[in-house]
Amino acid sequence: MGGDADEVDDTDEDLPITLWRIGEHATLLHEGAPAQSVYVLRSGSLKCVKTLEDGYEQVVCFAQPGELLGFEALHCGRQPTSVVALEDATVYALSMTELLGLRQRCPALDDALQLALSQQLTRAAGVAEMMSAVASDVRLARFLLWMSARMAEAGRSPRRLLLRMCRRDIASLLGVAHETVSRSFTILADAGHVKVENREVEILDLEHLRMRARNTRGPLEEAARRRPQPTGKGTPMSALPWLPQMAALSVAA
Amino acid sequence: MGGDADEVDDTDEDLPITLWRIGEHATLLHEGAPAQSVYVLRSGSLKCVKTLEDGYEQVVCFAQPGELLGFEALHCGRQPTSVVALEDATVYALSMTELLGLRQRCPALDDALQLALSQQLTRAAGVAEMMSAVASDVRLARFLLWMSARMAEAGRSPRRLLLRMCRRDIASLLGVAHETVSRSFTILADAGHVKVENREVEILDLEHLRMRARNTRGPLEEAARRRPQPTGKGTPMSALPWLPQMAALSVAA
C-alpha cells in the first residue's frame, strides 16, 4: 500500500472495503505512487500537497470527513498529490481494481461516488476562488469562511474553529508568505472580526467578515459592464455523434 | 435549457444525447441555474467563470475538447460557474435525469465518465498549482506550459498556441492585473523564451520556459528539510464500518 497507515479490519468478505488508521503526520498517499485504492475520509483531517521541483510544498487542499481521496489517480495511474494527516484520522479504503465490479453490484455506492466526485469538483473551484482575492487579509477571511462552512456541513459549530494545520500550510494554500498570514490574523483580530488564540479561532462578527471577504480587486473592475452578449445563432450540423464516440472522446482528451 | 445554444439533433432515439452548437460569447451554462445536463466539449474552447458578489469575473478554468462540464452541479443541484464559449464550439449534451439509467445500460460510458471525472480533478489541482507561483512571469510561464500540454494532448503542435481568451481572462485565472499579464508577456519575449503576437504565442525555448516555471518562491523555503516523519502506529479499531454507511458518508459531508 502506498502509505504509512495501518490496516485495521476488513468490513465484509464480499466487499473489499477496509478501514485504515493514519497517525498524525503520516502519509496516506505518496505523490507519484501507483493508483491502487480510493479513500473516503472518515474522521480527522488531511492536507493534499504537491512537492514542486524546487522542493516547495504546495498545499492544494485540506480534506474534511466525507471527502473522496485518491480518485484523481484513476486517469493517469499515479497520484498527483501526497496526502498527509494533520491529526489522527481514519479512512475507508476501496480497492481500485475491484471498484468497477463493485459499482455494478451496488448502484447505491455508484451514485454516492458520483455525488462525491461532483462535490470534489465544486470544492476545487472554491479553492480557486479563495486564492483569487488580491489582498492577503481578504484571502484569509475567505479561508476562515470556507473552514466555517465545512464545520457547518459536518454539523459542528461554525463559529469556533480549531485549525489543525500550521500557518505555513495556510500560507501555502493561500499563496502568501507565512508571516503575511500571521499579520492578516492580527488585522482580522484588531478589526474585531475574529478572536485568535494560536490555532483556535473564534468568529465574532460573521457579517463583517463576509463583507471583508467580498473585496476581490479594485472597484468593480468594470466587469459588471461586460454583459453576456448572447449571439448563439448558429447553423445546424449533421448528426454524426454517437454514444461510443462520446465515450471515446471523454477518455481521449 | 440554461443556455443560448441551439439544439442541433438527437443522435439516437434510445440515447438522450444531443449535439449543441454554441456561438462565440454565448453562454452554455448559467451560474446558479438548475442542473439538467452534463456536457462533453466536442470542439472549440470555453471558459468557466464565477461572478463574485462585487461583480468581479473570476475565471476558474479554460476547457478544451474532451472536457466534462456541468457535473459539479450534481451534488447541489445548481451550477457553481457559468460556462461561456471563447469561440464557436460544439458539445454533447446528456440529460442528467437519464444519466443514471444510461450508466447502467452502458458500462463503457460509465467508465468513460469516471475517467473524465478523475481527469477533471487532476486539472483542478493543476490550476491551483499555476496560481501558487508568486512571481507573475512564473505564473504566465506555467500557464503557457499548461496550454501547451493541452495542445499536445489534443494532438496539435505544442509550440504554436492560439489563445482564444483575452488578456483579462488570463489575468483573472492567474490572479494578477491584466496589465501585469501584458508585462509578463514582454518579459518572456525579451528573454527569448516565446514570441508573442497578440493572441498567437510561439514557444521558442521550451527548456528555459520550464526552468522559469519551476521558481515557486524564495530559495527552497527550507521545505525540503521537512521530511514525512511517518509515525503511523496506532491502535486497531472495532470494525463498525460498512458499505451502506460508507455510501451515506460520502454523500453527507
Place this chain on the structure above:
DNA sequence: CGAGGAGTTGAGGCTAGTCAAGGCCCGTGG
C-alpha cells in the same frame, strides 16, 4: 535544560496594483 519548530512582530526593498495615456483593430454609422 537545550534544541528546534511554530508563531509573531519589525524594518526595508521590490514587486505588482493602480491610474493614465496611447496605439491598433474592427465594428457601426455618417
Place this chain on the structure above:
DNA sequence: CCACGGGCCTTGACTAGCCTCAACTCCTCG
C-alpha cells in the same frame, strides 16, 4: 468612403502592499 467609438493590448509613473530577512517569545520534546 472615412470618421468615430470602443474593445483590446501595451507601456509609463507612482505607490501600496507583500516578500524577505531578522529577532524574539512560547511551547514541545528529547
